[in-house]
Amino acid sequence: xxxxxxxxxxxQLKDELMETNLGAVTKSAVIVVLxxxxxxxxDEYLKASAYERSEDRVDMRNGxxxxxxxxxxxxxxxxxxxxxxxEFSPSIFExxxxxxxxxxxxxxxxxxNGVSTRKITKAVEQLCGESVSSSYVSTLTKxxxxxxxxxxxxxxxxxxxxxxxxxxxxxxxREYQKVxxxxxxxxVAVNEKNRRQIIGFQVSHVExxxxxxxxxxxxxxxxxxxxxxxxxxxHTGLKKAIQSTFVGSSWQRCTVHxxxxxxxxxxxxGAQEFTAVMKDLFxxxxxDRARRMKNELxxxxxxxPRFEEALTVLDEGFEDAIQFMSEPNSYHPQLRTTNNVERLxxxxxxxxxxxxxxxxxxxxxxxxxxxxxxxxEKLEHLQxxxxxxxxxxx
Numbered sequence: 001x002x003x004x005x006x007x008x009x010x011x012q013l014k015d016e017l018m019e020t021n022l023g024a025v026t027k028s029a030v031i032v033v034l035x036x037x038x039x040x041x042x043d044e045y046l047k048a049s050a051y052e053r054s055e056d057r058v059d060m061r062n063g064x065x066x067x068x069x070x071x072x073x074x075x076x077x078x079x080x081x082x083x084x085x086x087e088f089s090p091s092i093f094e095x096x097x098x099x100x101x102x103x104x105x106x107x108x109x110x111x112x113n114g115v116s117t118r119k120i121t122k123a124v125e126q127l128c129g130e131s132v133s134s135s136y137v138s139t140l141t142k143x144x145x146x147x148x149x150x151x152x153x154x155x156x157x158x159x160x161x162x163x164x165x166x167x168x169x170x171x172x173x174r175e176y177q178k179v180x181x182x183x184x185x186x187x188v189a190v191n192e193k194n195r196r197q198i199i200g201f202q203v204s205h206v207e208x209x210x211x212x213x214x215x216x217x218x219x220x221x222x223x224x225x226x227x228x229x230x231x232x233x234x235h236t237g238l239k240k241a242i243q244s245t246f247v248g249s250s251w252q253r254c255t256v257h258x259x260x261x262x263x264x265x266x267x268x269x270g271a272q273e274f275t276a277v278m279k280d281l282f283x284x285x286x287x288d289r290a291r292r293m294k295n296e297l298x299x300x301x302x303x304x305p306r307f308e309e310a311l312t313v314l315d316e317g318f319e320d321a322i323q324f325m326s327e328p329n330s331y332h333p334q335l336r337t338t339n340n341v342e343r344l345x346x347x348x349x350x351x352x353x354x355x356x357x358x359x360x361x362x363x364x365x366x367x368x369x370x371x372x373x374x375x376x377e378k379l380e381h382l383q384x385x386x387x388x389x390x391x392x393x394x
Contacts, residue, residue: 034069035079038090042081045088059083141366148369151376156199157223161189163387164199164227164249165341166238168207169348171368173358182361183207184348184368185215188341189227194385196340198376199224203365212241220245229323231338233257253320254338255282261317265310274301278314282336287325294318330390340386347375 042061048054050061062084069078069092080090165188173182185207187200200219204211226246232238233254242251259279266275277297284290294314301307324335334340351371358364 031076031078034076034092037092038078038081041090041092042083042088046083059085059088062086141363144366144370145362148366148373151373152201152369153222155223156219157225160192161197161199161224162192162228163190163335164230165189165338166212166230166232167338167341167345168235168238169345170207171203171352171358171364172356173203173361173364175360179357181206182364183211184364185212186341186344186348186372187215187219188344189224190386194387195382196379196386198344198372198379201368201372203361203368207235207237209237209240212238213245216241216245229327229335231324231335233338234261234317234320250323250326251320252323252335253317255321255324255336256339258282258317258321262310262313265313267306267310271307274307274310281318282321284322285325285329285332287322290322290325291318328387328389331387334387344372344375347371 043049046059046061047056060083062082064079064081066077067080069076082088166185168183168185170181170183172179174180183204183206185200185202185204186198189197189199191197200215200222202211202215202218204215226249229250229252230242230246231252231254232242234257239251242249259282262278263275266278274297277293281290281293281297284293298311298315302311321336324332327335348368348371351367352358355367358367
């Protein structure tokens with residue numbers, strides 16, 4: 001019987017096989033070739049052929065195991081040779097594993113971008129010719145958990161944060177076979193280099209003083225210290241939590257929210273001048289100037305009963321709404337509102353809207369955390385300060 005010796009350029013053959021669309025009729029031939037490639041690699045690893053006695057031998061053969069291998073012509077089952085000590089691994093799977101890892105990362109990116117599980121399974125089937133179950137995608141997304149948790153718990157004592165923005169949004173979560181509303185706390189800070197960072201988030205049962213306090217204490221345990229100024233809306237529980245947790249910090253009430261509250265109390269007719277002056281109050285650069293304008297406004301309308309409620313609201317909230325005026329003038333547009341953190345909430349909402357109802361709290365933490373982590377990395381790559389001093393302030 002004639003013996004045929006086949007000399008293979010393994011690297012070239014692997015590359016060609018991975019890049020070529022082969023017909024189904026060649027599938028069995030490819031299996032034979034790949035099995036022979038792996039057998040040859042095992043011989044080279046052992047430094048001895050089958051039944052060969054050699055002083056250079058490093059291990060012994062230990063049979064085979066089956067492993068699926070997916071190529072452009074479909075899935076095939078290969079006989080993978082193994083050794084007794086288990087340290088041999090055929091190189092043919094290295095490229096496959098890199099491709100598989102790229103696919104996994106692509107799927108996780110789709111999850112972060114809010115693509116539904118159904119659409120992900122369909123996309124994978126079109127790309128690979130292999131269907132994956134929704135449960136597989138759900139299991140895969142759990143790989144994000146330790147990544148998100150590590151980011152959410154990272155230390156904050158490596159840098160000072162003079163300014164802190166906090167806000168909350170609501171999501172729907174399925175819990176004990178019911179759909180409930182839960183609060184998501186988000187904190188964005190400006191560091192000593194005047195750049196924004198997302199420093200924390202938390203999914204809580206409800207927006208309350210207790211919930212905000214727990215959130216702030218979590219930031220403090222990670223090394224966050226009292227900032228110079230905290231910007232937020234005027235939620236009662238949030239205000240109390242700020243006062244008790246961040247002693248020595250000033251609180252800036254978002255002027256956008258405050259003006260909305262004021263306008264709601266202003267009479268519908270004959271109040272154009274009042275509204276114009278009221279809006280102009282919060283465009284002043286000097287707190288003393290703003291106070292004089294406010295006193296003049298009150299004096300002009302205090303005798304008119306229909307403005308009484310609006311003037312009361314203005315008087316009670318005015319000082320909290322002008323705290324930003326004690327900071328550099330060029331910072332004022334960014335420090336007087338929570339607009340930047342609310343834009344971040346829009347990014348979360350855009351992904352969350354596709355899901356609509358989270359199956360559990362952990363899945364909400366996973367997706368929202370992944371979105372925030374991705375957004376935070378983009379902020380870091382911008383390398384652009386959020387707050388900039390003008391030339392005359394330097």
